[in-house]
Each structure stands twice: as structure tokens, then as C-alpha cells.
Amino acid sequence: MDHAIETSGLTKHYGRVTALADVSLHVDTGSVFGVIGPNGAGKTTMMRLLLDIIRPSAGSARVLGRSPREGAQRLRRNIGFVPGDLRLEGRVTGRQLLRHYARISGPVAPRAIDTLAERLGLDLGKQVRTLSKGNKQKLGLVQAFMHEPALLVLDEPTSGLDPLVQQEFLAMVREAKQTGQTVFLSSHVLSEIQQAADSVAILREGRIVTISDVDSLRLTAVRRVRVGITGSTPDAVRRVLEEVPHLSELTVGDGDGVRVTARVEGEIDPFVKAIGVFRVSDLAVEEPDLEESVLRLYSSPETRHSGGTEPNDVR
Structure with a gap:
């Protein structure tokens, strides 16, 4: 299987509002693919479509060689997911919650959970409801990585993390790539994509502005x-x-x-x-200042299109 993700004309409408429009891309197996765009660009919508959390209005997608809808539970067991609006609550400890997720996701190697928690500086003995936003994000990352899935879908994964933990996360992404896992990563922080990704899609108002490898983007920076x-x-x-x-x-x-x-x-x-x-x-x-280059692409007249704006909760 050459491509871990393939989309063709992927589109999502919410009434008269277009959240994602005619997105076609492919993500090579074993690569790190970044999607960057401001809040409201459609990054989260794309990921939810790939995971069959929502259904497309038009177009199609294949994930790990299967339709997200047809792949169902078997497909999702091969995916690690961190949502952009991660919400974790409960009186259980972090360790108890991860054991629950392990029963759903499939086999987890001995000490994998403890190793990941140690790397991220996460105390698994605390109740989830008492954790800060940053520590809940760490818990979400452990949950996504612990069963070494074929595909990691990570929506704004470093939100709430301090710089040292962000660097540890980037090391985890590089290691995942080395073991043949595919990483599909969204962010509005360009430096994060620059350090982690092989290729990047720039998304604005639900449309792809450009897809490029990071080195080529740097040449135009x-x-x-x-x-x-x-x-x-x-x-x-x-x-x-x-x-x-x-x-x-x-x-x-x-x-x-x-x-x-x-x-x-x-x-x-x-x-x-x-x-x-x-x-x-x-x-x-x-x-090269990639961020300035990307901002120019966002505002370039030739990349603008007509249409309504997205609602605030469409990302």
C-alpha cells in the first residue's frame, strides 16, 4: 500500500456554508504529512471525515486502503487519534483510563504506557478531572501512541504543552516515522510542521492553497x-x-x-x-521565514475564492 490516506474531491457542507471544498491529496505510507492553516481553515473537518466521525457531502476518502465508513471498528483500531477539542473528565486515574483505552485499541506492549508517560512528564496516578489542560493533552498523546498504530491522526497535538514537552513530542513523531508509521498532523504553528513533516498542505477557508514538500517550500521562503x-x-x-x-x-x-x-x-x-x-x-x-511565506499564500489574491465564511466551530 503506497498511500496511507487518499482523498478525491472531498467536500463538506453545513447548509449554505462550505467547511471543506474539493480537497484531493494523498499521504505516503511511512511519512509525516502536515496540514497548516488558521483556525477555521477546515483542518478539523478534514480529520473528522477521514475518521468517519462525520460524513462527506461529496467526494471520497480511503484510509489505510479502506473507506472510513466500511472500515469501521477494525480500521479505527489501527489509528491513533488526538482530537483538537480533547475533553477528558472522570474520577478515574490516568492509568485506569489508559487501561480502558487499551482494551478498545488492541494490544499495548508491556511498559509502553509508563515509558510514554515518563517521556512526557505525566503522573498517571492523578485523577483525570484534576489534571491541567497540558496534562490532559499528554494523556491524549499517550493514548494515541501507546498501541503503535499504523496511522496517527493528530489535530493540534501540542496545544497546552510547554516547549520542552513539545520537543519530546516531535521526537516521538520522528521515531514513529522510523518504525514505518504514518503521521497526519495539523497545526497552525508553522515551526512545528517545519520540524516534523516531510510534506505540507496549506489550507485556507476549506480549500487547499498548495501542497509541497517542506524543502521546496523553504526555497520559496x-x-x-x-x-x-x-x-x-x-x-x-x-x-x-x-x-x-x-x-x-x-x-x-x-x-x-x-x-x-x-x-x-x-x-x-x-x-x-x-x-x-x-x-x-x-x-x-x-x-528562511516560512511563516511569512505561508501568510503571503493565505493573502495572495490569486488564491482567493468566492463563498461564505465558516461558522466559528468549523475548523
């Missing part, structure tokens, strides 16, 4: 550059750099030689060749 040049004048430098495509926020001034700052959108090669005609004394290039 925004870089901040600072250059020191000697043996020339600001006017001469400016005349050359004003011819460079996709260069903005250009500032050329006097200082210790000529000092240049600018923003480069996309490939940096034309800029490097342009400054190569001068004597460069200093050069600093910041890491």
Missing part, C-alpha cells in the same frame, strides 16, 4: 539579508540591486563601507550573483 561592501558607493550598489527580482525593503546606507539590508523572496541566487560584482566584506543571511 523569505530571507532577511545583511551585506557589507567596500570599495563602492551607496548609489552604485543601489543601482545594481534595484534590478534584482523579488527584492524588497532594500536599504543602502553609509557606515563602515556600504551597508545593505533587504528582504529576498524565493531563490537567493540572483541576489548573490548581483552582490558578487562588489567586494563583499560581510554577509549574513537569516534562516
Whole structure:
């Protein structure tokens, strides 16, 4: 099976409101696929459709080679799921709750639960109802990972987690990939997707803006550059750099030689060749700002479409 997830024209309407529109994508088995978009983009709707929590208005999906509706319980036992609106209550302890989930999900390796809890810093002896939001999120992650499912569907999985636990979670995702598991991960935090995913779909207002591998997206990203040049004048430098495509926020001034700052959108090669005609004394290039690039895709006129807005509870 080459694809763990396949969708074709997947669409969901709520009355006159379109929550998801004509989404077609595939997720390779053993990969980490990220979906990024602001709240209301349709990320949660897509995941609920894949898990047969809701049914599509049009289009189709296949998960682990089967229709979500036809796969039913047998399919869901091969999936680990963390919902974006995780709600855990009860007077049972975390350990008791996980034992209950283990009876539903299938075999769990000895000490798997304890190992995951230790990694995330979760006390399994506390009653679920007394846990903070962050600790409930940790409990949800243990529940999803503990039976080593073929597919992990994780909706905003690091919500409420502190930075150190977020890094541990990303390590767990990388390990899952190494063992051949597939991870379908949604977030509105681009840095999280950048660190974890092989490929990413950018979703806005229920539609896919683009699907790309993370490295390709980085090539189109925004870089901040600072250059020191000697043996020339600001006017001469400016005349050359004003011819460079996709260069903005250009500032050329006097200082210790000529000092240049600018923003480069996309490939940096034309800029490097342009400054190569001068004597460069200093050069600093910041890491590509993927978040700024994605925000440009969100607001780009050519990616807009007509239609109503989503209700507040459609994500």
C-alpha cells in the first residue's frame, strides 16, 4: 500500500456554508504529512471525515486502503487519534483510563504506557478531572501512541504543552516515522510542521492553497539579508540591486563601507550573483521565514475564492 490516506474531491457542507471544498491529496505510507492553516481553515473537518466521525457531502476518502465508513471498528483500531477539542473528565486515574483505552485499541506492549508517560512528564496516578489542560493533552498523546498504530491522526497535538514537552513530542513523531508509521498532523504553528513533516498542505477557508514538500517550500521562503561592501558607493550598489527580482525593503546606507539590508523572496541566487560584482566584506543571511511565506499564500489574491465564511466551530 503506497498511500496511507487518499482523498478525491472531498467536500463538506453545513447548509449554505462550505467547511471543506474539493480537497484531493494523498499521504505516503511511512511519512509525516502536515496540514497548516488558521483556525477555521477546515483542518478539523478534514480529520473528522477521514475518521468517519462525520460524513462527506461529496467526494471520497480511503484510509489505510479502506473507506472510513466500511472500515469501521477494525480500521479505527489501527489509528491513533488526538482530537483538537480533547475533553477528558472522570474520577478515574490516568492509568485506569489508559487501561480502558487499551482494551478498545488492541494490544499495548508491556511498559509502553509508563515509558510514554515518563517521556512526557505525566503522573498517571492523578485523577483525570484534576489534571491541567497540558496534562490532559499528554494523556491524549499517550493514548494515541501507546498501541503503535499504523496511522496517527493528530489535530493540534501540542496545544497546552510547554516547549520542552513539545520537543519530546516531535521526537516521538520522528521515531514513529522510523518504525514505518504514518503521521497526519495539523497545526497552525508553522515551526512545528517545519520540524516534523516531510510534506505540507496549506489550507485556507476549506480549500487547499498548495501542497509541497517542506524543502521546496523553504526555497520559496523569505530571507532577511545583511551585506557589507567596500570599495563602492551607496548609489552604485543601489543601482545594481534595484534590478534584482523579488527584492524588497532594500536599504543602502553609509557606515563602515556600504551597508545593505533587504528582504529576498524565493531563490537567493540572483541576489548573490548581483552582490558578487562588489567586494563583499560581510554577509549574513537569516534562516528562511516560512511563516511569512505561508501568510503571503493565505493573502495572495490569486488564491482567493468566492463563498461564505465558516461558522466559528468549523475548523
